[in-house]
Amino acid sequence: MNTPPSSPGARRTDGPAVRIGALVPLTRPGWAEAGRHLLAGMELAVGEANDAGGIVGRPLELVVRDTAADPRGAAAAVDELAHLGVAALAGEYHSVVARAAAARADALGVPFLCSSAVLDALTDQPTQWVARLAPAQSHGWRIYADFLLAAGHSRIAVAAEPSAYWAAGTRILRDHLAPRGGTVVELDMRALTPESVCDALVDTRATAVLLLVGHPEPAVSIVKSVRRDPRLAEVMAGAPAGQPEFAQWATSLGRDGAGIPFLRYLPERPGPLGARVETALRERLAQAPSFVAFEGYDTIAVLADVLRSYGTDRARIAESWSRVEVEGTRGPIRFSRTPDIGVLQWVWAPVQVVDRDPADPGRFRVLHAG
Structure with missing residues (x-):
């Protein structure tokens, strides 16, 4: 499952696509409604990135895998996506599933920006390969x-x-x-x-x-x-x-x-970017977007910025987390090390x-x- 083409008025993008692997729960027993919102936010941000010229002229593409809230299935999806050559992984809503995906991404050396999972112990040990947008559960x-x-x-x-x-x-x-x-x-x-x-x-x-x-x-x-x-x-x-x-x-x-x-995880009043994205998400979902949809959008906004600035080499992407400065829908996004949390963490999204x-x-x- 890939994202649809950009709008007819988009700037032209040429060359092979830069691919991001998207992990989302789309079927039971996963929380499919949350997965649908997460994916809608990601797809919106991908479309906007391509309308703005993609990644240095190359189109950005999502390669979507349904985790169905299954940790083993998520780990297998990470293996498959790594083999397909994705530059990075994104997404996941369920904490236990994200933990399995993070462990496998760390083992394979694939950067993973976790959108929604909050479990503090997302990894057993500190890693440079994983960063997270959602506030830690604690x-x-x-x-x-x-x-x-x-x-x-x-x-x-x-x-x-x-x-x-x-x-x-x-x-x-x-x-x-x-x-x-x-x-x-x-x-x-x-x-x-x-x-x-x-x-x-x-x-x-x-x-x-x-x-x-x-x-x-x-x-x-x-x-x-x-x-x-x-x-x-x-x-x-x-x-x-x-x-x-x-x-x-x-x-x-x-x-x-x-x-x-x-x-x-939303501010009481959205800024201009948040308000614009809320309108677009409401149209895409045919209902009010949840905070999870904004997490999906912000995930791709961060990765698109990283890919434009540092290229598609996986190690360079992982090394760039601490240099990220992106205006997200819910405020400025920067990652740092936080005591007792093994991944690079946005401190903090509004709660x-x-x-x-x-x-x-x-x-x-x-x-x-x-």
């Missing part, structure tokens, strides 16, 4: 924990499925809340049904329950059960991983899906805690910013 989830405390929630339940990502999130919340008088109680969703979660919440006396589970299920069923239980009328449901950002959430839950705070307005679930409210 950064965003601490901001979310501060929001919980400011909103009066100090006894938090997490309804969690087994996953390195969910386990890391639980640990971040516990470590940040405990010194501030907060408590985190884990509800193991391997042993509970959405209905029995309600009894567990009553027993634990939690004032908030966080959905550290898959979407749409069991997240949708848990929300419906909690909303319909009169004992839990004052219990807040939250989804720090961002499930309510996407249209499928609102379609599945309607007003039940409103008032559920989540993390979003908001947002929910859907109960009075108008199609509208988002910014509740907290970090």
Whole structure:
């Protein structure tokens, strides 16, 4: 799957294409809606790069591979794309999948700009080959924990499925809340049904329950059960991983899906570039773009700038991360080394805690910013 040709008015590009391998979840069990937004942002940026003359006159091309949320499939895709001669890799939404892709990219010496995955330990050891746009999980989830405390929630339940990502999130919340008088109680969703979660919440006396589970299920069923239980009328449901950002959430839950705070990586007000890209993405997606679409656009904007400035040699691309200075849709992008994170990191994309307005679930409210 490759991107479509540039618009008829584009500047002419000649010669062999400069190819970027794009890793995106496009089918189940991957979060396909997030993958579609990620790819839309990438494709928009590729088209604009080609309209501006490509990479020193050569067309830029995406070579897309569907990871379907499968770490082994993602690693195999990295092998294939490296063999095809891509200059760099881009994308991926799921943290555990991105971790597998990053490990393989590091082993093969292929530069990888990760768009959306937030797991702090994206690699086991420091590497020059991988850079990341999304804020590290420890950064965003601490901001979310501060929001919980400011909103009066100090006894938090997490309804969690087994996953390195969910386990890391639980640990971040516990470590940040405990010194501030907060408590985190884990509800193991391997042993509970959405209905029995309600009894567990009553027993634990939690004032908030966080959905550290898959979407749409069991997240949708848990929300419906909690909303319909009169004992839990004052219990807040939250989804720090961002499930309510996407249209499928609102379609599945309607007003039940409103008032559920989540993390979003957008500024409160976009600048001129962000506003222009938002308009173009809205037209391309036929709906409001999520923050993931902006991550996709910014990923290609960074790589196009690097390729124009430093060429297509993989080692030179990897060496250039620390020299990147690109105006992205959400602010100036620069990469640096951050303690306890093994990849070059943008420090930081803007972070908001947002929910859907109960009075108008199609509208988002910014509740907290970090």
